[in-house]
Amino acid sequence: MFSLFFVIFLFFQDVIQRSEIVEEIIKLYKSGLSREVILQYIDGYQKEYKLSADDLIYLKENNIPDEILREIILHQNILGQKNLSEKFPKEFQNLILKGKFLKKDRLGNILVKEESLEWHDSKDPSKNFSFKISAIKTIWLECKPRAVENFCYEINFSTFDGSKYKFSDFNWENGENKITTEIYNFFKENFKNIIYGIEMESN
Structure with a gap:
């Protein structure tokens, strides 16, 4: 019983920690939207995020193309630099x-x-x-x-x-x-x- 509870706890913990953009990209891709539309969506995404290794694996497991993965990583870095410049000095x-x-x-x-x-x-x-x-x-x-x-x-x-x-x-x-x-x-x-x-x- 304890083991089952622990597994359930870890599952929900994993879901909670998932970056919001990860779930959104998977949803868009599975809806049949073209790569171009998804890339434009990523380009306009304004919320700062930080992808974990688990996020990238999860995206790959859901068959997200490498082209989209590269764009998500690149946009993450661009957003991070932009937010830093706004905060400092x-x-x-x-x-x-x-x-x-x-x-x-x-x-x-x-x-x-x-x-x-x-x-x-x-x-x-x-x-x-x-x-x-x-x-x-x-x-x-x-x-x-x-x-x-x-x-x-x-x-x-x-x-x-x-x-x-x-x-x-x-x-x-x-x-x-x-x-x-x-x-x-x-x-x-x-x-x-x-x-x-x-x-x-x-x-």
Whole structure:
């Protein structure tokens, strides 16, 4: 009984994870539409997708011609590049860079590019710095427990070489955390290889 349930679970899990365009192409092909029409449909497809090896095997098992397979893969890459160019660079303004040791806090902006994070100091360009996105090991929010909703006031970056950077909204001491939260969500959505977390202050 358990084995049967497990097989059913895996089946539905596989169906849920299937790329939407895969099912649509199979449906169009089996309806008898010409290759030219299907290729035009793929060309106009605007939803971003990422084909897995299972998707490609599934398409092949359903007799989808190689010409159409190549077009689906090519269009996937084109869409991915287009969406990246729309997302980056992304700027987050009016932030506080928390000072280390005896250094004072700094006011400035963060500029996130596809491959790097840049800090632009609002007063002293010599204080600007940057590091590679690939160098980031962990990102986490520092939060204070609240009755209704936790107050996450600080975002932390830890790199593989041991460096740490802390940022907060300019007016975080008065309860503002909008930009801090936006940065965390932006990274979590666009950079999947980084470890994310939330750290709660003890009462």
